[in-house]
Amino acid sequence: MKFDDKVPIYYQIKNYLYHEMMTGTLGPGDKLPAVRQLAVDLTVNVNTVQRALGEMITEGTIESQRGKGNFVTMDTNRITQLKEQLVIEQLERVYNELHALNLTDEQILTSLQTYIERRGQQHD
Template identity: 55%
Template sequence: MKFDDKIPIYYQIKQYIYKEIIINHLTPGSKVPAVRQLALDLAVNVNTVQRSLRELISEGVLESQRGKGNFVTTNPEILNNLRKNIVEEQLSLMYDHLASLQLTPDEMIQALTEYVNKRKETHHG
């Protein structure tokens, strides 16, 4: 995993785990790799991974089972909110970038619609 120096690593690890859950690489109820394994896989400090996992547990995204490890929640409400929040975060970034280019909301919608249609044709046509 390549890290952005401008964003705290623990936060980027959380984003990585969110994405793994959203794309079903980590399915509801599945065990998350152990802290040390994640630290090795991501080439980061164990304490950084622990901080990320602690926050994910406090958010309810992961559930800790004493002596067994950490597991992805099976709560559909939490999982739906996770996906919705990540999509909204990405849309917020896009909105801010386009607004800085002085596009109106209607122009943004038109540009996004045209872009999505063009991508659909490229990937499915």
């Protein structure tokens, strides 16, 4: 996994796991890879993984069972709620950034539209 050195790795690990949960790769009740395995996969230290997991446990998005493993919460509401929150955060951020670059609401929308259109022609 490639990391952006502008933001803490443990933070990016959280996002990585969020994505796994959102795309269904990790469903409710699913067991996460062992912390040591995650550390190897992400080429990162166990403590760093643990820090990310610790925050997610506190949040309630995953639940830890000592000796067994870490599991995605069975509370599907919490997951959909989390997704909503993550989407809003992204929208908020891009809106503020582009607004700060002096784009109008209209321009922000159309710029994203044309970006997606062009992207559709070139990629995937």
